[in-house]
Amino acid sequence: MKTNYIALSVPIFFILIGIELAYTFYKKLNYYRLNDSIANLSQGIGSQLVSLFMKSVLFVGYLYIFKHWRLFEIPNTIWTWIVLFIGVDFFYYWFHRMSHQINALWAAHIVHHQSEEYNLTVALRQSWFQGWFSWVFYLPLAFIGFDPIMFLTLSSFNTLYQFWIHTRTIKSMGFLEYILNTPSHHRVHHGSNPKYIDKNHAGTLIIWDRMFGTFQKEEEEVYYGITKPLASWNPVWANLHYWKELLETAKKSERFSDKINVFIKPPGWFPAHLGGFQAAPEIDADTYKKFHTEVNVPAIVYATLLFLLSLGLGSYQLFNFDRLSIVTNILIATFTITSLLTCGALLEKKRWFVAVEASRFLLGFVIIYVCYRQNMSVTYLGVLLTIHLALLIYFFFIKSSYRNV
Structure with missing residues (x-):
């Protein structure tokens, strides 16, 4: 029987959100806005509902490879769990990094980065379609022979770990900053400042970013969100808007190769006749303004x-x-x-x-x-x-x- 650890953790998520909300209210930190928080949590609800219909289909690939093509019979020992934990975290790093460097993958992952706030509700702001491709990155673990249930368990806990790092209330964590992905490291990852973009892709262990050259320490103030703000509380549009942009760019592209490149090149890439690569603009603190709406x-x-x-x-x-x-x-x-x-x-x-x-x-x-x-x-x-x-x-x-x- 497969246990849905994410679902079982939902009450804990809301308790922790309540604690952070109460703390920030007491300290007058203004880390929460009702419209933004509802939008974030709406994405989480939608993501879970879509995954309910897709969970069996997406898992069948891993299960098939494990049953028919696995290379080794791996015993269920504590060392197996440790090695698999490291393996899951390693492949998560590469899935996450590629999700920032390939437009077609970024079109799904972008949802998680749209909020211009940074609090625990942002952790639950998840793409509805990211799970349709993320499982492919973990298939080497199936070929090696790691048990599917063990994989699902550790993959779930890798996701659960990342919930608490979506906070501004915890600053530096001392020597742990060299080993673990912490709130400080992940704040950088959510920044739209040019120096912070595409940095700190870690899940649990920050060592991968340090090893592969994508680490960036938190220095100046982080401005959260994406370089071209979503400016909407619509959960459906949040999952589709970047696809619309990509399709429009592909339609305008003159060469067939450029039409393909639109989807496989990094965000910001455009054909030469459309201006070429467009780097993220610097943040102007004097003119910076978050998207906000007022209702009665x-x-x-x-x-x-x-x-x-x-x-x-x-x-x-x-x-x-x-x-x-x-x-x-x-x-x-x-x-x-x-x-x-x-x-x-x-x-x-x-x-x-x-x-x-x-x-x-x-x-x-x-x-x-x-x-x-x-x-x-x-x-x-x-x-x-x-x-x-x-x-x-x-x-x-x-x-x-x-x-x-």
Whole structure:
């Protein structure tokens, strides 16, 4: 039986986020913004939902190679776990580094870097499509003969380790800075300052960056985000916008080889007739401004309730996916992602919010009916119906004053 350590850690994630939020509020550090935090967590929910549908497909490659082509029979000893831990971390470094140096991979990974804040919610801001290719980098471990369950376990813990380093509240960690990936090292990795770009790709051990020339110490103030800000709270657009840019550049490229190069060259590369490579601009502290939107209190409350509904449904599906039919899973996932979409649209004051939100309500009633037909828990259905009706009533209030949110 495979244990989903990421799912089991969700409550701990939110406890730690709460602690950091309380600490930064007490210290008046302004490390959190509600709209940014909701956007970050929305990406995490969407990422987990997409991975539920893809987990078996993506794992089958590793499993097949292990069963049919492995070179060695490796015993399950403490030394095997240690060697595999180092191997997982090593291949994570190269997967992560290539995700910053190949446009087609960066198009997925860019999601994790879009936030202009740096706090524990950023750790959960994950791409919906990165898992579709990241597993390929670990296949040498399958050829060697490392057990798939051992690999999944250590891969999960490698990911879990990286949660706590997404913080500004911890400064230097002394001698550990020479061995481990720390908050200071990872702050550099998230920087859009030119000297910080494409540095510190480590997962757990910073030694790989020191060995392969990608290490950079944290020095001047870090400006977070990407060089061309996303300027949106839309979780779907966050996963697609860079693909749109790449396709537009490929369309403008005159030579076929350049059309291919658009996807395999590093970010910033353009054909010569489109200006050639464009380096990241220096940060002007006097003109630097984070993307931000202001909405009124009723809209903030509504957006927060939408997010909490999405979080609840996403968590339910995370733990009950295998018990639900494929149709029910697709309906719930679609409803949850649509809820996150309209939540972002409300925070951005998008004109299409009202129409999409109305459609979401219709979908919600369909889901409740389907769940009822499949004999889902009466308590769960009652809670879901109550929340859905309460939001529907609130929606009409928001709708009538939407131009003033």
